[in-house]
Amino acid sequence: MRRNRVRGRLPVVLVLPAVLGLAFLLVPLAGLLVRTPWTSLTTLLSAEVGEALRLSLICASLATVLCLFLGIPLAWLLARSGLPGRGFLRALVTVPLVLPPVVGGVALLLVLGRRGLIGEHLDAWFGISLPFTTAGVVVAEAFVAMPFLVISVEGALRAADPRYEEAAATLGASRWLTFRRVTLPSVLPGVVAGAVLCWARALGEFGATITFAGNFPGETTTMPLAVYLALETDPDAAIVLSIVLLLVSVGVLAGLRDRWISGPT
Numbered sequence: 001m002r003r004n005r006v007r008g009r010l011p012v013v014l015v016l017p018a019v020l021g022l023a024f025l026l027v028p029l030a031g032l033l034v035r036t037p038w039t040s041l042t043t044l045l046s047a048e049v050g051e052a053l054r055l056s057l058i059c060a061s062l063a064t065v066l067c068l069f070l071g072i073p074l075a076w077l078l079a080r081s082g083l084p085g086r087g088f089l090r091a092l093v094t095v096p097l098v099l100p101p102v103v104g105g106v107a108l109l110l111v112l113g114r115r116g117l118i119g120e121h122l123d124a125w126f127g128i129s130l131p132f133t134t135a136g137v138v139v140a141e142a143f144v145a146m147p148f149l150v151i152s153v154e155g156a157l158r159a160a161d162p163r164y165e166e167a168a169a170t171l172g173a174s175r176w177l178t179f180r181r182v183t184l185p186s187v188l189p190g191v192v193a194g195a196v197l198c199w200a201r202a203l204g205e206f207g208a209t210i211t212f213a214g215n216f217p218g219e220t221t222t223m224p225l226a227v228y229l230a231l232e233t234d235p236d237a238a239i240v241l242s243i244v245l246l247l248v249s250v251g252v253l254a255g256l257r258d259r260w261i262s263g264p265t
Contacts, residue, residue, distance in 0.1 A: 048221075052223050078150070093151075104211075105208035108136075145198040215229070
């Protein structure tokens with residue numbers, strides 16, 4: 001009971017900034033809902049909006065799959081291997097979190113563009129050109145979203161009990177079998193949480209996408225790009241499109257919060 005009383009005491013010096021921080025995050029979203037021109041909801045029925053939403057969902061999902069394929073092994077390398085310089089590698093992995101997305105798009109162009117370090121060889125040898133294509137959208141979104149997955153999975157790997165893996169090794173299981181049957185199931189909540197955050201980040205990506213993939217309706221125009229274009233000509237339509245993105249993102253996060261993301265209450 002005494003412990004519950006201690007927990008129940010909330011110092012004002014912490015509560016006040018916490019409330020202000022909560023208001024700082026929620027009031028703009030509430031303002032978006034309040035100022036939504038509900039009479040303009042017919043905008044959502046247009047073919048352009050439907051195509052942009054479909055493209056956004058598909059590209060964000062493909063980017064998440066790509067991040068899972070590359071990010072889980074990378075997280076394992078950072079968490080479990082004895083590779084020297086892991087701290088430096090971890091810092092490099094988190095660079096896209098602080099890098100302006102437009103700069104990320106420029107970097108992708110310099111590497112994967114038709115005259116890029118790798119892109120010119122892809123174009124000359126295989127006829128593959130990523131910039132200004134739907135595949136380019138997926139690559140740009142994966143570039144900015146992968147750190148969310150890697151950080152989440154690495155944290156789960158560091159928190160996992162290694163004794164189960166040691167027990168599997170003593171029973172003769174190979175490292176690959178141990179990873180598939182022991183390690184991965186034990187960190188699955190972290191993997192799913194990271195994948196959800198990765199997907200939500202990819203869904204809202206704008207800067208790297210427009211720089212690397214451009215804006216071609218039906219091919220690279222995702223919902224964030226559609227919002228930007230509508231804001232210049234039809235602000236009411238831009239607000240409606242923003243509400244759609246907000247509802248989709250919040251719906252996914254809220255639907256998985258109780259099972260995968262929420263901590264102890």
